[in-house]
Amino acid sequence: xxxxxxxxxxxxxxxxxxxxxxxxxxxxxxxxxxxxxxxxxxxxxxxxxxxxxxxxxxxxxxxxxxxxxxxxxxxxxxxxxxxxxxxxxxxxxxxxxxxxxxxxxxxxxxxxxxxxxxxxxxxxxxxxxxxxxxxxxxxxxxxxxxxxxxxxxxxxxxxxxxxxxxxxxxxxxxxxxxxxxxxxxxxxxxxxxxxxxxxxxxxxxxxxxx
Numbered sequence: 001x002x003x004x005x006x007x008x009x010x011x012x013x014x015x016x017x018x019x020x021x022x023x024x025x026x027x028x029x030x031x032x033x034x035x036x037x038x039x040x041x042x043x044x045x046x047x048x049x050x051x052x053x054x055x056x057x058x059x060x061x062x063x064x065x066x067x068x069x070x071x072x073x074x075x076x077x078x079x080x081x082x083x084x085x086x087x088x089x090x091x092x093x094x095x096x097x098x099x100x101x102x103x104x105x106x107x108x109x110x111x112x113x114x115x116x117x118x119x120x121x122x123x124x125x126x127x128x129x130x131x132x133x134x135x136x137x138x139x140x141x142x143x144x145x146x147x148x149x150x151x152x153x154x155x156x157x158x159x160x161x162x163x164x165x166x167x168x169x170x171x172x173x174x175x176x177x178x179x180x181x182x183x184x185x186x187x188x189x190x191x192x193x194x195x196x197x198x199x200x201x202x203x204x205x206x207x208x209x210x
Contacts, residue, residue, distance in 0.1 A: 017127060021147035022173060024062035024140070025085050030170045030184075031058060032079050033086035038187050039167045044079075048072035051079050065143075070136035077137035081107060085144060089171050092157045100157070104149045113142035165192045 030037070031054045032044045045051050052075045059065050070078070084107050091100035107113075113129040120132065129146035130139035151157060151173075159174040161181060165188035174181040183189040 018147045018150045020062055020065050021143045022151055024058060024065050025082075025144035025148055026089075026171055026173060027058040027062060028055065028078075028082045028144075029086045029089060032082045034169045034171075036167045036169045038170075038185075039165070039191055042169075048075045051075040068130075068134075068136050068139045070140075074135055074137035077135075078140055081111070081137065081141040081145075085148065086171075088145075088148060089160050090162065092152065092160045093162045093171075097152060097157055101149070101152060104145050104152070107141060107145040108149065111138045111141040111145065113146045115146075163188050165189070166195060 032051065034042050034044065036042055045054060049072065052070065052072065055070065055075060055078065084103055088100040088103040088107075091097065091103065108129075111130075112134065114131070115127070115129055116131055117125045117127055118132050119125045128139075128143055130142040134142060148160075151160060159179055161172055161174050163170045163172070163184035164182045165184070168184060168188050170184035170188075172181070172184050183192060
């Protein structure tokens, strides 16, 4: 399974902390809670080992994410949380921001999200919404949910988008200046253009036949 490097990096839209964790949330949603991707069925992994194989490279691509140990049990718990994050993002896309806020509040409360500074022995302090006492799943869930909540709280929820191409449910954060991005990547953009071209051609042929 290949993960593309397409991080949220625009400093005019999100600060680096929020961007890193929101980026990870979107990556995991696309791998663990998406049924269709780029025109093909995308059955998410269900066993812990396979989930871990998705999470680890996603963390590497989401630059700056503090990586705490993650067990197989943590992986299963985190996958369940990612499904909830998917619901929150979909709610934003569908204009149900209140529903999204309630879901994120529930996830933050369940995972004891609280802003704090802490560090591991010999390491510098980090700012986070998890503490050193959180499990691996709780730590990631708290920071991802809090970062998505900050996206909404800063009035940028409209930039959380879902691919508009047929048979693709992938999500992304739109960093374009005028918030005009419609597709998750160039592949889906090209698919949509080809589909529109075929539809126009079929319509023209039908008109001529009549």
